[in-house]
Amino acid sequence: MRPLSELTPGRLTVLSGRSGSGKTATCCAWSEQILSVREPVFWLDADQNFFSVQLAKVTGFRDHFWGYMPRSSQQAYNLALAFLRLQVAGLIVLDSVDGLLPNRSQQQVWIKRYMPRLIGALYRSESRFLCTTHTVSNHDRSALSVYAYQQIKLEGSCDVS
Numbered sequence: 001m002r003p004l005s006e007l008t009p010g011r012l013t014v015l016s017g018r019s020g021s022g023k024t025a026t027c028c029a030w031s032e033q034i035l036s037v038r039e040p041v042f043w044l045d046a047d048q049n050f051f052s053v054q055l056a057k058v059t060g061f062r063d064h065f066w067g068y069m070p071r072s073s074q075q076a077y078n079l080a081l082a083f084l085r086l087q088v089a090g091l092i093v094l095d096s097v098d099g100l101l102p103n104r105s106q107q108q109v110w111i112k113r114y115m116p117r118l119i120g121a122l123y124r125s126e127s128r129f130l131c132t133t134h135t136v137s138n139h140d141r142s143a144l145s146v147y148a149y150q151q152i153k154l155e156g157s158c159d160v161s
């Protein structure tokens with residue numbers, strides 16, 4: 001299990017890897033750590049394949065976990081910004097930017113348009129912001145990486161049950 005200290009408060013961390021590499025499982029592990037210290041977790045499930053049942057066993061889950069399946073990139077932005085404006089330390093997970101915006105050019109436009117405001121609110125809130133994305137080649141660098149404080153690339157595959 002990766003330690004929570006890898007995620008810097010007030011900063012964006014991008015977690016990338018192939019399908020099945022363990023991105024969502026890693027997000028779950030960090031969410032469990034955040035919930036165990038009774039801080040909120042705000043989960044935006046962009047590809048709509050995560051079941052909160054995985055975290056339901058954690059003490060404080062009902063009081064400190066909010067999960068949404070945004071219908072659009074605008075809704076995801078509005079929800080994330082509303083959470084960050086609460087200025088509470090916690091974790092916000094945008095699981096699968098690729099599920100929300102499958103077209104790379106749409107993704108770049110959305111990131112350039114909305115990320116500056118989200119990053120400003122993130123810095124003030126002291127929350128941790130975690131985005132997952134598929135691995136991109138070196139010549140097709142994600143626009144998201146411009147705003148990332150750190151990038152963690154997961155290799156291989158992970159069998160999560």
